[in-house]
Amino acid sequence: MIKILGTGSYVPEKILTNFDLEKTLDTSDTWIVQRTGIHERRIAAPEESTVSLSVAAAKKALAAAEVSPKDVDLLILTTSTADYQISSSAPIIANELGCGKIPAFDLNAVCAGFVYGFCVAAGLLESGMYKNCLLIGSDVYSRILNWEDRNSCILFGDGAGAILLKKENGAPNILAHDYSSDGSGSAYIRIPVGGSKIPYNSNENIAKEDLYFKMEGKKVYEFTIKEIPACVKRLIEKANIASSDLDAVIFHQANIRIIDAVAKDCEIPIEKFFINIQKYGNTSSASVPLALDEAVRKGKIKTGDKVMLLGFGGGLSWGGVILEWQ
Ligand code: COA
Numbered sequence: 001m002i003k004i005l006g007t008g009s010y011v012p013e014k015i016l017t018n019f020d021l022e023k024t025l026d027t028s029d030t031w032i033v034q035r036t037g038i039h040e041r042r043i044a045a046p047e048e049s050t051v052s053l054s055v056a057a058a059k060k061a062l063a064a065a066e067v068s069p070k071d072v073d074l075l076i077l078t079t080s081t082a083d084y085q086i087s088s089s090a091p092i093i094a095n096e097l098g099c100g101k102i103p104a105f106d107l108n109a110v111c112a113g114f115v116y117g118f119c120v121a122a123g124l125l126e127s128g129m130y131k132n133c134l135l136i137g138s139d140v141y142s143r144i145l146n147w148e149d150r151n152s153c154i155l156f157g158d159g160a161g162a163i164l165l166k167k168e169n170g171a172p173n174i175l176a177h178d179y180s181s182d183g184s185g186s187a188y189i190r191i192p193v194g195g196s197k198i199p200y201n202s203n204e205n206i207a208k209e210d211l212y213f214k215m216e217g218k219k220v221y222e223f224t225i226k227e228i229p230a231c232v233k234r235l236i237e238k239a240n241i242a243s244s245d246l247d248a249v250i251f252h253q254a255n256i257r258i259i260d261a262v263a264k265d266c267e268i269p270i271e272k273f274f275i276n277i278q279k280y281g282n283t284s285s286a287s288v289p290l291a292l293d294e295a296v297r298k299g300k301i302k303t304g305d306k307v308m309l310l311g312f313g314g315g316l317s318w319g320g321v322i323l324e325w326q
Contacts, residue, residue, distance in 0.1 A: 001170035002122045003326045005067060005132075008060025009161040009293035010053050011042040011280060018154070025150045032154050037256025041157025041281035043142045051083045053160035054093045054138040057289075062097070065164035067132055069097040072164070074130040075104040076121055078113030078137045078285040080314070081144055082106055085194075093136065103130075110189060111252055111313025113137055113285035114161070115320045118309060119177055122321075125167040136162040137285035144191060146212035155254070156213075157281040161289025173326055175306070176238035178231050179319030188219045189314035220316075224258050228312055229265040231319065235308060236266070239322040243268045246322070247305035248295060252312055253277035253287045274300060284313065301325050 017040040018029035032038055044053065054077060062069060075097075077090040090104035109116040114137035121133040138160035145153040192210040194200055200211075236243050249272050251259055256277055263270045274295040283290055288311050295301050303325060310320035 001168055001173040001326055002125055002323070003166050003168050004163050005166050006061045006063070006065025006164045007162070007289065007293040007296045008057045008062070008064055009159065009286070009290045010056035010060065011159040011290070012044045012048055012053070014043045014045060015040050016043050016157070021154055024147070025154070027150045027154060035257070036155060037277050038155065038281045039278045042159055044140045044158040048140070049083050050079050050081050050138045050140050050160075051089050051092050051096070053140065053158065054089070054136045054162070055096050057138065057160035057162040058093065058097055058134055058136055061134065061162035061164050067164050069099045072097070072099045072132050072134045073102050074121070074124060074133040075099060075102060076107055076117045076133065076135050077104070078107045078109065078117040078135070079139050080108050080110045080113065080284060081139045081141060099134070109317045110315055111254065111282065111284045111287065112311040112315065112317040112319060114288045115309055115311035116179065116317065118321060119179060119319070121165050122174055125165060128167070131166065133165045134162060135165060136160060137287070137289045139284035139286050141213065141284055144213045146209055146214070149209065149212070149214070151217055152213055152215045155282050157283050159280055159283035159286040159290050161286050161293050163289060163292070168326070170326070173324040174321055175241070175324060176235045176322045177319070178234045178238060180227070180231065181315050181317045183315065185219065185223055185316040188216045188223070188316065190214055221255070221258070223316055224254070224312060225261055227318060228258070228310070229262050232262060232266045232308070232310065235320060235322050239306070241306060241322070245306055246272055246308055248301050249273045249308045249310070250288055250292045250295060251310050253280065253291060254282045254313070287311070
C-alpha cells in the first residue's frame with residue numbers, strides 16, 4: 001500500500017484581492033466572484049521563486065511525516081514555472097533540503113502536474129525501486145501572467161504543496177486511477193514564445209503578449225465540463241464504489257462553477273469537495289496538494305476514508321486517483 005506519511009504547504013505572505021485588481025484592470029470584484037469564486041490570491045515576494053516555495057512546503061511535509069531529508073530517496077517536483085528553463089529545479093530543492101545525491105526531476109503537466117506526479121511516484125514506489133518519495137507541486141504564475149489580460153490574470157496565484165509517500169506492507173489502497181490527454185487542445189493554454197518552436201531570438205515578429213501565459217477560457221471551460229465529469233465517473237466505476245461512498249474530493253481549484261457542475265453531474269454532495277479557491281485562486285500544480293494539506297490539517301480526512309484527487313489543465317491533460325487513506 002502507498003501511505004501518505006505527511007503533507008505540507010506554503011503560500012507567500014502578499015495577498016492580492018479582487019479590489020486591488022479593480023485598480024489596474026477593467027474588472028470588478030463582483031464579476032470575478034460570480035464567474036470564478038475567487039476573492040484573493042497570493043503573490044510571491046521578489047526574492048521568492050518556485051524553488052523557495054517548494055522548500056518551505058517540503059520542510060512542513062517532512063516534519064509532519066517525521067522523516068529526515070536524508071531518508072528521502074526520490075524527489076519529484078511538478079511545475080510549469082521552474083526557476084530556470086535549464087537546469088531543472090528538483091535537484092536544487094533536494095540539495096537545499098539536504099537529501100543528498102538522490103534522483104530528482106521536474107515533471108510538467110501544467111495544472112494536472114501534481115496528480116500525474118502522484119501516479120509516477122506511486123508506480124515507482126510500488127515497483128520497489130524507491131522507499132520514500134517527496135512529491136511537490138509548486139508554481140509561481142505571477143511571473144508568467146500578462147497582468148494586462150483580464151481574461152487570465154485574475155484566475156491565478158502562487159503557492160506550493162508537498163507530500164511524503166512511502167510504500168508499506170498491506171493491501172493495495174489505490175482503488176482506481178484514470179489519466180488522459182488531448183493535444184488537439186494544446187493551443188487553448190500556452191506561452192507561445194520561448195520554447196523550441198518559437199525561441200526568444202526568433203526572426204519572426206514577436207507580439208509582446210505571446211511572451212506570457214495565454215488562455216482561451218471558454219474553450220477550456222467547455223473541455224472541463226465535457227471531460228472531467230466523465231473522468232470522475234470512470235474513477236468511481238473502476239473503484240467499484242458509489243459516488244456516495246467518497247469521503248473527500250480534493251479537486252483542482254480552477255473555478256467554483258466547474259466544481260459545482262462536476263458535483264451535480266456526478267451526484268457527489270458539494271460538502272465532500274474541499275474548497276479553498278476563494279483564498280488562493282488557481283495555483284496550478286500546487287492546487288491539489290495545497291487543498292489536501294489544508295484538509296488533512298483541519299481533520300477532514302481520516303484513516304479508511306475514500307479520497308479522490310483530481311486535476312486538469314494545459315496539455316490538455318487530466319486525471320486522478322481514488323485512494324483509501326492510510
Ligand atoms: N472582468 C470583467 N469582465 C470580464 C473579465 C474580467 N476579468 N474577463 C472577461 N470579461 C468579459 C468578457 O470580455 C465578456 O464580455 P462581452 O460579453 O462583452 O464579450 C464577458 O466578460 C463574458 O466573458 P466570457 O469569457 O464568456 O466569461 P466566462 O463566463 O466564460 O468566464 C472564465 C471566463 C475565464 C472565468 C471561464 O471561461 C473559465 O473559468 N474558464 C476555464 C478557465 C480555467 O479553469 N483555466 C485553467 C484550467 S487549469
